[in-house]
Amino acid sequence: MTTDTEKRIRDVFADAGCVGHLHARRVGGRDDVEVSVGADDLVVLASVYKFPLMLALCEAFDAGETDPRDTVRIEPAYCTPGPTGVSLFRDAVTLSWRDLATSMMTVSDNAAADLVLGLVGVDRVESLLAGLGLTKTRVVGGTADVHRRLVIDAKAHTTAEAFAALANNDEAWTVSAYDPSYVSATTPREMTTLLDAVWTDRILSPERAAFVREVMAAQVWSHRIRSGFPYTDVVVAGKTGTIGAIRNEVAVVSFPGEIPVVVSVFTRAARADPMLPVVDDAIGRAARIAVTELRTGRLN
Structure with missing residues (x-):
């Protein structure tokens, strides 16, 4: 990457x-054709952990261990708190596992995520990550676990x-939620590797990988990476993550007729x-600089 782009x-x-x-990097592209700013530093996943969790659930679907159409009855009073999804409901609701996963990804439903994690387990998520050689990425628990630790801190x-x-x-609160040594963590490079594996059908069956891509493209949040690409013909499929001062997003940006870019x-x-709209906007601006650099062909 050019020094100017990094600056x-x-x-x-x-x-x-x-x-x-x-x-x-480009989907399916060479590893050395990239834009990198601290790409190998350990960072806090926050709700981005729901992305590898989604893949672990779909792996269970592929293995025939769970039917995506099987249903689960949810009592909101016993759900993990959150600003979106089933935890806001007043009445019990029955959803299929695939619809629960859709809520988990599209509106970052905390309650849905903890229910999915309870089904597949942390070990399955870790096994999936290890299978791709993502040794720095780890999921140590769900949102409820983060909340419990935060109350203590x-x-x-x-x-x-x-x-x-x-x-x-x-x-000056010192909380473990900000320290990747204590919570679910990853590196930016390992997340683009995971995205690339989904977009190239190297993980999951083609049917399940397509389902993940479709659901991620339906994410409702447009204030981060999507804000850098405000065009109706550009598809941004992503997953955000937020807790306190932490604001993240991983996504695939697809321009018509071009190779998609993972960022x-x-x-x-x-x-x-x-609410920190200036930081949300910066995420979109930084993503646009990186994606534009890769689209122009100056990096070969």
Whole structure:
């Protein structure tokens, strides 16, 4: 990658008041044709962990261990809290596993993710990652596990109190949720490798890989990587992740008639405000710089 491109991306992150890591490459392309800004540094997955979790569930579908049309009855009162999905429901609901997974991915449904994790287990996720040689990526638990640790770290009584403390910029909270040594973690390069494996049908059956691609393209959030590509004919299939000062997204950007580009962006902001649109926008801008560099053919 040219020094100028790396500097431009780092400047975008600095101007937004965050530290950022990025990796991008063409789908199926050479490993050395890339855009890399701290691509091998360990970073916090946050809700991006739902992407490898989705793959582990689909692997169970392929193995015939779980029927995607089998249903599960969900009682919202016992669900992991979250701002979206079934945890917001007031009444019990019955969903198939594939529809639950769709909610997990498209609106980052925390309750759905913990139910899926309870079905497939952490060991299966770890085995899938190890099979691709992704030795730095690990999933150590679900959202409920993160919430429990956060309550302890913040010396709070409830999850709501813990998140209120986490968002207080006048307090210097040291929480494990920000430390990739303690929570589910990865590197930007390993996430683009995982995306590439799905888009080239090197993992899962073609039917299940197509399902994952379709669901990721239906993600509702457009404030991060999608914001860098505001065109109706460009498909951005991704998964976001957020907790406190952490804001991430991994995605595949597909222009008509072109080889898609996989890109992963992980940030940690100087502030932990619940809404930081300047950082969200920076993720889109950095992704656009990287994808444009690869599309122009200057990297061969």
